[in-house]
Amino acid sequence: MLTVKLPDGTEKQFEPTATAYDVAADIGPGLAKSAVAAVVDGEQQDLKAPLGGIAANCAGEAASDEASVELRxxxxxxxxxxAIMRHSCAHVMAQAVMRLFDGVSLAFGPVTGNGFYYDFNLDHALSEEDFAAIEAEMKKIVKADEPFERLSLSRDEAIATCKEMNQGFKVEHIETGLAEEQTLSFYRQGEFLDLCRGKHIPSTGHIGKAFKLLSVAGAYWKxxxxxxxxxxxxxxxxxxxKELKAHLTQxxxxxxxxxxxxxKQLELFTISQTVGSGLILWLPKGAAIRQTLEDYLKDELRQRDYDAVYTPNIGKVELYQISGHYPYYKESQFAPIEMHQQGEEGDKYLLKPMNCPHHIMIYKSKPRSYRDLPVRLAEFGTVYRYEQSGExxxxxRVRGFTQDDAHIFCTDEQVAEEFRGCLEMTQKVLNSLGMTNYRVRLGFRDPDSKKYVGSEEVWDRAEAALKEVCESMDLPDMAIEPGEAAFYGPKADFVVTDCIGREWQLGTVQLDYNLxxxxRFGLEYTGADNQPHQPVMIHRAPLGSMERFIGVLIEHFAGAFPLWLAPEQLRVLTVSEKSxxxxxxxxxxxxxxxxxxxGDYRGQKLGAKIREGQIDLIPYMLVVGEKDAENGTVTVRDRIEGDLGAMPVAEAIAKLQAEVADKTVRQVAEAAPAAPVEQGDGY
Structure with missing residues (x-):
């Protein structure tokens, strides 16, 4: 018999051929009807997969009488x-497309953060005009309540099956992407069959009616x-x-x-194809926002004893080979530049993908003592990544961006205080922008991944240190997420929810014992014992990148920036030419x-000038007429509250300066339910 352990501690006995569905039915018909999938020994499984086979696979042997599984x-x-239902819905969408159009070749159909997509190759140019027909066909498939059936085929059988279905992309993927797999899984619903790892809901009827096609775009195979x-x-x-309606409203x-x-409307930035895709040209108003943020951060850095540095936009490939950024991230970097001038024959350079190797070399530029530490180096450094055009x-999401970057080199004893200081600075910066709705994600290593450098002992040490600091600060909604670490160390990411409920990964603080x-770089300092010691490195960027952060801010504020940050803070409006x-x-x-x-001194009516100021999202308009000229006053008009009445110019200045000094943020809508995280720019 097979022992099935349930979350409440209950243990039940079943035949090894029993499925999770059988367990649900044994508990009660209501649960059997509502169950859609299962988690068996920590892994998602189809509801009708034999539990005994899963137990045997986990044990690496045939099922035995003593086998047991934990089931949720x-x-x-x-x-x-x-996510499981959405993946099943992607199959239903593909089935509907194949019913409606001839000669459809299937690529991939994965789940995304807030939905799913499927890539197709067909002669017909799909458009939103086709969506109604596709959705109608999907409804028929859902109503038919076809079961999702899993098939396991040998490698040769899988290739033959895909060739018979004229699915060339699937054949190629089996032959190249799945070259090590000897048995491959397919899923069938009705007449539709697709190469797929799964997992799926029991039948199409479980999808229901709350689905919607959103858009169509171009993509390249793999x-x-x-x-x-x-x-x-x-x-x-x-x-x-209701959830679908809320999502569509969002x-x-x-x-x-x-x-x-x-x-474009507010003249903040532009992108020129002549300059290049993904390269931002900051217009004067956008540059004013960026400069204001940079000045604010520079003041913070000075108060926290950071030293400003500047580094070049290129470096030898050798530098990034030592750090591990090359060739590990080769696919997302610009190709190396080969030098052929006399004296530099054979040297290769990269457009700088990260600032940290350059800062490391600044640290190495002279001997360091424990008395010198911590060394805090800060730079608004521009880096380059070759993002795919479709991304x-x-x-x-750009190809050139400036990080508000800094690196701290400190002793083991200083790690807690320095890491805490970085977290506190990030919190202060986000709070000053009214971005107080955030959670902190602790990105730890996935032990099964080969992505990470350094020994297990070093990783355990770094993760323990980071966790201890973060727990001491009572950070909001803090959670550990394995697999989210940088390749050289664990990190704390600030995941911010904007005012319409979307999540963005912005500020980050990373702990590094490896570089x-x-x-790697063999950094040292001379300790109090007069012996060499290895410093610890902290990477931190409260905003992440200026481009991405300001892009998020534009959407968060809908272009209506708070007074301290607005590119045009005030506009003087005259009642007539006389004033x-x-x-x-x-x-x-x-x-x-x-x-x-x-100033707006045109001979237009005041009402028209005010309307234009509102459209331009000016925080305050100062209306002046002949009486104001006589009395030395201005009539202050708030973008949010409207007419505040006349007041002496000095009083208006004091009021507005106080709002700037306090970095007041007003009229930010309450957040809707959270949407999935948009990742930041860090490696």
Missing amino acids: LLTKRDPEAL GDNSREQLQRVYATAFFDK LEEAKKRDHRVLG LSGMT PSTE EEYGKQVQQQMKEAGFRVT
Whole structure:
């Protein structure tokens, strides 16, 4: 018999051929009806997979009378179930497309953070006009309640099956991407059969009616722009129609806040194809926002005893080979530049993908004593990554960006205080922007991954140190996520929820015992014992990158920046031409008081000027007329609260300066339910 251990501690006996569905049915018909998948010994499984076979696979032997498994049944209420259902819905969408169009070749159909997509190759150019027909066919498939059936085929059988179905991409993937696999799994629902690892819900009927096709875009087979161009259909699905409606509402709000649209309307940035895709040209207003943020951060850095440094935009490939960034991240870096000038024959250079190796060499530029530590080096350093063209997106996914980067070199005893200081600085910066709704993700190593450098002992030491510091600070919603570490060390990421509920991974603080090691750069300092010791390195960037962060800010504020950050803080409006001279005096006074201010002295009606100021999202408008000129006053008009009445110029200056000094953030909408995380720029 097979012992099945349930989450509440209950143990039940079943035949080895029993499935998770059989267990659910034994508990009760309601659970059997609502269960959609299972977690067996920590791994997701189909509801109707034999539990005895799973136990045998885990043990690496045939099932025995003494076998046991731990079982957790998943229903629609469990977060993991949603991804499984969405993957099944991707198969249903592919089935519908194949019913409607001839000659469809299937690529891949994975789940994404907030939905799923499937890549197709077919002669018909898919568009949103096709969505209604595809959705109607999907509804028929769901209504038919076809079971998802798993088939295991030998390698030869799998290739023959895919050839018979004229699915060339699948054949290629088996022959190259799955070259080591001797047995491959397929899933069938109705007439549709697809190469797939799974897992799936029991039948199409469990999908329900809350699904929606969203958009269509171009993609390349396996992301290779030298290969076939495919058509990617994006979609989403939920178990509940209310959740779908809320998600679609969020998407509509996101469209209104799209930083690419607002950036153009508000003249913040532009991208020129003549300059190159993914390379941001900051316009004066956007540059004002960036400069304000940089000045704020530089003040913080000075107060926290950081030293500013500058490093070049290129470096020898050898530098990044030592650090491990090359060739590990070769696919996302610009190709090396080969030098052929006399004296440099054979040297290769890279556009700088990261600042840390350069800062390490600054640390190594002279002997260091324990009395010198901590050494804190900061730079707004521009780095370059060769993102695929299909992944580029305005300012949030670019090929050249500037990180608010810093690296701290310290002793073991200083790690806790220095790491805590980095976390506190990140919190302060986010709070000053009204981004107080965030969680902290502790990215630890996945022991089964080959991605990471350094010994297990060093990793255990680094993770323990990071965890201890973070737990002492009572950080919000802190959780450990294995597999999210940098390749050289664990990290704490700030995952911020914006005002419409989307999550963005922004600030990061990383602990590194590996790059300073003798296997890498061999960093040293002379200790109090007059012996050499290895320093610990902390990587930190409160914003991540200026481009991405400001792109997120544009959408978070919908372009309506708080006074301290707005590119145009004030605009002087004249009632008539008679008050133009006084208006210019007020404008000059405001400029001398430190504000970014413009004047509208056109002969248009005041109402039209005010409407234009509202459209331009100016925080405050200062209206001046003849009486104001006589009394030395201005009528202050708040973008949010409207007319605040007349007040002396000095009083207006004091009021507005206080708001800037306090970095007041007003009128940020409450967040909707969280959407999945958008990752940052760090390696």
